[in-house]
Amino acid sequence: MAAQEPIWRDFVTAQNQGNGYLLATTITPEPPAAEPARLYNFQRWTNAYSVQTDLRYKLQYNPDLRLDKKEAGTWLEVFTAYYHFVGKLLAAEEAQNATKSRDADWTAVYESWKEVVSALYRGYNNTVLDAWTIPCLYVAGKYLRVFAIKADETAASQRDSGMAFGGGIEEDAFASVGQNDKLEDAARQINRLFALCLSDRAPIEDSRKWALYYMANLLFKTYFRLNSINLSKNILRSLQAGSAEMPPLTAFPRAHQVTFKYYSGVIAFLDEDYATASENLTAAYNICQARASKNKELILTYLIPTQMLTSHRLPTSTLLQQSPHLDRLFTPITRAIRPASLHAFTQALEAGEEDFVKRRIYLTLERGRDIILRNLFRRVFIAGGYETPKEGEAPTGQPMRRTRVPVKEFAAALMVSGAEVGDGEGGVDGDEVECLIANCIYKVRFPLAFATALFLYAFSPFLFLSSPGYLAMARVMETTRSRSQLCPSLARSKERGRGKQTKRRKERKDN
Structure with missing residues (x-):
């Protein structure tokens, strides 16, 4: 048992200190960098037949732990499900590392992780687990989505190779069925966690509502990947309806704020509500950490077209050069708009059409023609010069x-x-x-x-x-x-x- 002690050391320390993030590391699918063998040690610590007995001893008879009977029972369920999950995960990773990726059963990994999530859900739903433990919900929702994507990708690979449905005609018949089966199920499970947090009536300092925006952001990511963006609007409406009983957004961690503002801005952008999109995307950009270059790049991908349309502002070359991706996308566009060249603008749109359509910004950028026409007509007006004074008319001070x-x-x-x-x-x-x-x-x-x-x-x-x-x-x-x-x-x-x-x-x- 000595090899397994670190996981219980962290569990006991987290329980005694009320440290939710440390507690979450005891059920994470990724071992700490300083202890890469943690999952293997945990699996070898006991076996499937005596896991409940050994866990019950650790939870109920540990002199350093002060858990009541219900809480100990909840963690017994969680760690039992986690133990079975670790076995499935290690088997899938070993198959993948041995270049047998098709033998990696990520569907089984997803289903076993869902059991861990269900055990946590019951603990919170029965008000057994306190609000300080909500980082465990973060881990539950995050990896539910990760394993669902891997399971769907494995299933898609098997369909492409003819391993699923026997190949041949059956493959064509089922080509559009179940391509995101697990991710759709994950969206439903995460939605349950979101509703669990939203419906909490405990005082705000002890409320699960502090996990709301993290869960909302997970749902946004999932719905966008499923191309079910309209479902994201239901999340926004739910948050708006319950805003009176929630802490302000500024009270949540900055990472939650940035992600929420980003997705809110993109949803408004796709709805052609460019004023709201500009407001949310600008807020996300302003509070984003300076070192988070990838996040800033994602925000600017939509903020630049929005600013072009709402305020006719073009990005500077200095801003674009900070990201090769943004430079490749938008520099040809800005170089066409500034000299009012419709021909160059058309060429730039055609060259980047695939990327623009993929990111759903093509038609918004296409409206940049209006800016070019404005600049062009302005130049015609200025080039026209001044009125010639009429014969016999006294000259005025300003032509x-x-x-x-x-x-x-x-x-x-x-x-x-x-x-x-x-x-x-x-x-x-x-x-x-x-x-x-x-x-x-x-x-x-x-x-x-x-x-x-x-x-x-x-x-x-x-x-x-x-x-x-x-x-x-x-x-x-x-x-x-x-x-x-x-x-x-x-x-x-x-x-x-x-x-x-x-x-x-x-x-x-x-x-």
Whole structure:
């Protein structure tokens, strides 16, 4: 028994000190770095026939432990299940290390670990285990997800090799069935743990609610992997409904805060609620540790497109160069937007399309065309110079910029930038140019009028829109044609917008 003493030494110390994190190390599937043989020693300490007797002796007759009968009984259940789990885990690891990964029974490992989780669940549900032990729930939920993923990957490998279902036609028939069977089951088990914490009515200092955000984050990770992102909204609604009886988010560990804000921001991003996404992602980035470069990279993957869309802010080269991944994704995009090159922007989108679609940011980045058009039209406006004083008119102190800009000047700028506004016969499709300009005007909610084929700028009550970029777009369209004659151009604009919405819905469905 001497070889097994360290696990009981840690258990006794944790119980006497009320140290939940030390207690959790006694049931973790990963041995401490300083004691790599801990799991082997624990398995050899007893056998399957006498494990309960030996454990009962350790728990009830140890003079250094002061556990009541119910608590000792709960830990007896937990360690008995843990002992059987260790045997399954070591067998699977040995098979995998011997390059026999297909012989590693990770499904059995998952099922045996689920027994450990169930024993812990009963202990908390019966109010036997105190709130200071909730790090054990962290370990339970974390590895439930890990082993579920390994079990599903092993099952998928067997299906691919024809070992499952006998191969042949049966393999095709069952190709879409049970591919994430264990992970879906793990999501249900973790949801039980989440509900267990949420329903606790104990005083807040002794409440299981301190594990809520950790469990919520585990569910977010699981639902995202299952591509069931809508289920994450149920978690957000549950937390919002119970917020009055919960500690504020700022009272939880920083790691819990960062992860929760990140996933909340990504969920809002996918719902096209970019203002909320920007708020949550910015908060996650600001409180993320400076050394957590991987976490910052994940946050910026969604924060950069969000900031581009909501505030037209582009990332600096210094920021992007801190991460080769971000540099590869976004540097071509920013290099196209700054000089207002539609051709370069299209090429950048096509080059990174696979990565952008995988991360569900493609259609958001595609809206960067609006920024390019704004910059382009602004340059046309500035290049137009100033009004020539009329004959006999006294010069004013400050020259006024030109208030009439011919459509052909915008068309020329679009052609130079690489926009597809040709009419197929070597000329320019004027309707297409007007359509692009009308879209820009609509997006700044400026009034439209029709008289001549010019864009006019006049002082109006909408001066809060008079930023340099919007000044170029805030021209009031006047044309010699009637409003009804221009409607086909605007109708095509609406059809194009509906087409993008359809593409976005299809992308969500495919992903």
